């Protein structure tokens with residue numbers, strides 16, 4: 001909640017954009033470092049958040065909605081003034097193209113403005129009174145307490161703020177741990193936090209997750225956890241809380257979204273959306289299409305067209321104009337993807353596009369694999385990278401059964417014409433996943449749509465409106481007439 005100098009150990013950040021030596025080899029490029037807090041320091045940040053909340057009697061939770069909105073508006077003005085710096089760090093840390101880094105920033109600012117407007121609506125509702133059975137009730141939205149937010153590396157700014165801003169504006173105090181990749185870009189925000197919010201309201205905990213987060217959770221003082229990441233991490237964090245029934249968890253987790261391509265699909269539309277859906281930001285999106293199930297009558301045609309479009313994608317550095325495929329920030333990912341491809345090939349799949357799966361350091365050229373079958377690693381594992389598996393079906397029940405058997409339940413895409421069969425499919429699949437996209441890729445936006453999932457894919461719901469509800473509790477002031 002206040003700016004502190006750090007003299008302890010630090011972690012160097014290596015950019016995925018390696019430097020090329022004169023002999024052509026690649027050399028790691030260190031672009032900065034961040035503090036490695038220990039448990040004791042993390043607990044000091046927690047104490048600051050607990051004190052600022054002060055059992056709901058702190059300055060921040062007691063402010064009026066209008067006053068909290070004013071603070072968030074001030075914060076937004078401060079970060080907008082630093083857009084260029086934040087976008088540059090986003091690009092250098094996670095390899096997101098200039099265009100997409102700018103989009104991430106702008107989407108975040110739009111999200112904050114939309115949140116403010118949504119809260120004004122909600123506040124108008126809570127100033128209404130209802131009279132029922134002789135009792136005058138005023139329904140309010142009250143904060144939960146101390147919220148720990150942890151965003152993912154693929155949207156380190158946007159998906160941190162989709163939790164942090166709603167949590168804050170509802171009157172909670174917040175701790176947040178920046179993701180492992182996408183940490184430096186939060187530095188320019190620290191001064192803005194300190195200037196816009198009272199002391200202790202926002203506290204940034206730098207460090208390795210396993211060094212700082214267990215102590216926070218084990219303290220029992222975290223009232224809500226907002227995490228976008230893996231279900232494995234979410235499960236272990238929840239177990240660390242001594243009273244997990246008191247912890248509210250709002251989680252966006254793993255997904256293996258399927259695209260079903262029906263025999264009567266418009267293949268131009270299907271292929272265009274499939275390229276976007278599977279390979280935007282190198283496939284590093286929880287919402288990415290991670291398995292294609294195509295009717296056998298059109299599978300060869302679909303795969304040929306898909307491969308032709310992938311061949312047109314431009315690999316390069318994120319600052320290159322028109323670039324589509326960029327270096328991956330997770331150092332172990334190229335090896336993992338190579339394993340996945342080799343495993344599929346050993347079981348009969350072929351790489352259908354030119355140069356698919358070739359690498360240059362952290363840059364992996366996308367691989368379209370066909371025919372993919374049960375038993376291959378890529379059949380069930382969430383590849384979270386530029387590997388695109390395509391399987392075929394004779395009967396659409398095979399695709400439905402795959403989704404029913406899956407541990408995931410986020411979204412699905414269906415490509416097909418307006419037929420009764422598609423209508424039936426939609427009705428079946430809305431009971432399996434949380435969003436069915438018709439002739440369109442899977443995606444989170446528009447940000448006013450509920451963003452959640454079934455099974456291991458989510459807990460609670462995010463969106464401009466839902467996040468305000470998720471990070472608050474409905475309370476009633478009831479007076480007898």
Ligand code: G3H
Pocket residue numbers: 154155284285286287442443444445
């Ligand atoms: O990585 C998961 C994100 O929620 C994906 O968001 O569909 O807007 O790219 P997006």
